[in-house]
Amino acid sequence: xxxxxxxxxxxxxxxxxxxxxxxxxxxxxxxxxxxxxxxxxxxxxxxxxxxxxxxxxxxxxxxxxxxxxxxxxxxxxxxxxxxxxxxxxxxxxxxxxxxxxxxxxxxxxxxxxxxxxxxxxxxxxxxxxxxxxxxxxxxxxxxxxxxxxxxxxxxxxxxxxxxxxxxxxxxxxxxxxxxxxxxxxxxxxxxxxxxxxxxxxxxxxxxxxxxxxxxxxxxxxxxxxxxxxxxxxxxxxxxxxxxxxxxxxxxxxxxxxxxxxxxxxxxxxxxxxxxxxxxxxxxxxxxxxxxx
Numbered sequence: 001x002x003x004x005x006x007x008x009x010x011x012x013x014x015x016x017x018x019x020x021x022x023x024x025x026x027x028x029x030x031x032x033x034x035x036x037x038x039x040x041x042x043x044x045x046x047x048x049x050x051x052x053x054x055x056x057x058x059x060x061x062x063x064x065x066x067x068x069x070x071x072x073x074x075x076x077x078x079x080x081x082x083x084x085x086x087x088x089x090x091x092x093x094x095x096x097x098x099x100x101x102x103x104x105x106x107x108x109x110x111x112x113x114x115x116x117x118x119x120x121x122x123x124x125x126x127x128x129x130x131x132x133x134x135x136x137x138x139x140x141x142x143x144x145x146x147x148x149x150x151x152x153x154x155x156x157x158x159x160x161x162x163x164x165x166x167x168x169x170x171x172x173x174x175x176x177x178x179x180x181x182x183x184x185x186x187x188x189x190x191x192x193x194x195x196x197x198x199x200x201x202x203x204x205x206x207x208x209x210x211x212x213x214x215x216x217x218x219x220x221x222x223x224x225x226x227x228x229x230x231x232x233x234x235x236x237x238x239x240x241x242x243x244x245x246x247x248x249x250x251x252x253x254x255x256x257x258x259x260x261x262x263x264x265x266x267x268x269x270x271x272x273x274x275x276x277x278x279x280x281x282x283x284x285x286x287x288x289x290x291x292x
Contacts, residue, residue, distance in 0.1 A: 051090040057101075059083040074101065108139040111146055111174060112181045114163075119156025119186035124149050140176045148172040150184045155275055159185045189276035193219030195250075197227065197270040197281045204292030207262040211286075212255040220276035224248060228269045229257065236267035236283050244268075260288040 054063040057074030059082070066089075074084055085098045113123045113136045122133050126147045129138030140146055149171055152158040158169055164180040166172035174180050196215040216222070227245040230236035247253055253270075260266060267285035271278060 051088050053086055053088045055084070055086045057082065057084050059085070063087065107142045109142060109176045110137055110139050110179045111176060112137040112179075113148065114181065114183045115186060116183055117156075117159065117185040117187045119152060119188040121150055121152040121156055121158055121184065121186040123184050124151070142176060144176045146174045146176055148174065148182060148184075150186075152186055155277065156186045156188055159187050161185075189274070190220035191277040192222045192272040192274045192279045193217030194279045195225070195270040195272045195281045197268045197284055199266070199268050199284045199286035201287045202256060202289040204290055206258075207289055207291040208260040209256040209258045209289045210260060210266055210268075212253070212257055212268065214250055214253050214255075214270060216250050216272065219279070220274050222249075222272050222274045224273040225250060225253060226271040226273070227253060228271065230267040230285070232261050232264035232266060232288075236269055236285075241269070262288055262290045264288050 050068060052066050052068055054066050055074075056063055074082075081100055081102045083098055084101050085096060087094065087096045111125070111130065113130055113132045115121070115123070115132065115136070122131070123136070124131050124133075125138065126149070127140065127144065129140060129146075130136065130148070148161075148166070150158045150161070150169070160169050161167055161172045161182060161184060163182045164172075164174050166174065166182050172182055172184075174182060194217045196217075198213045200211045200213075202209050202211050212227075225245070225247050226243060228236065228241040229244045231240055231242070234240060244257060245253055257266070257268075265285055265287055267283050269283045270281040272280075
């Protein structure tokens with residue numbers, strides 16, 4: 001009723017056809033496969049859309065799960081020929097490309113780990129193969145770079161590598177271009193020095209006490225001290241010992257030992273424990289004090 005209006009004129013191509021192609025490139029040495037995909041539009045059109053693909057490395061394999069991108073790889077553990085395939089979806093189109101992959105046998109070389117020294121520990125490899133421990137040699141494909149890691153047991157320390165160019169205490173990296181031998185040295189940590197406990201009867205006054213003094217010979221690291229006491233008038237043995245104190249340093253040991261029966265003999269022993277082992281003092285005893 002109010003008249004009419006025209007829009008401005010606007011034009012476009014009608015939809016055009018696109019061609020999706022895939023080219024697979026096998027590597028004859030390693031057996032790996034890579035591919036390129038190309039989405040080509042006819043004249044006047046534009047090829048758009050990200051490629052999604054799934055692949056299989058052998059004709060009888062199932063398809064992989066759908067992935068994005070434009071490359072994949074297959075690794076073959078034995079020499080021979082296989083048919084690798086890729087199915088690509090892009091721009092509403094689907095195409096399948098195939099290639100025959102001939103994988104050559106890759107030579108392998110033996111890596112052997114020897115362990116020396118007074119201590120113990122484990123050597124492991126990446127890639128997996130060596131866990132020494134029990135498995136101290138393994139074969140790896142030529143040119144593989146193998147990282148060896150040493151872990152000392154709790155009572156030992158790793159002092160270093162030797163052989164096949166390895167040294168120091170960090171990761172040992174070996175290039176497997178020939179048979180290799182590497183040695184890992186572990187030494188026991190030094191044992192603690194022998195501790196001493198001396199028991200003496202205090203002057204009369206407060207009944208039921210024994211004075212104690214402690215000393216420590218030099219040696220390895222000490223993390224714990226345990227003080228043991230016998231029952232009254234009984235020789236101290238491993239089966240009747242009573243733990244009086246457990247501390248981490250000599251300075252924390254408390255003296256005198258109180259609350260004892262008066263005029264009784266008690267025997268004491270001090271145990272020092274560290275990463276390198278443990279040491280016991282000789283047994284020392286005294287009468288508990290009496291009141292005056």
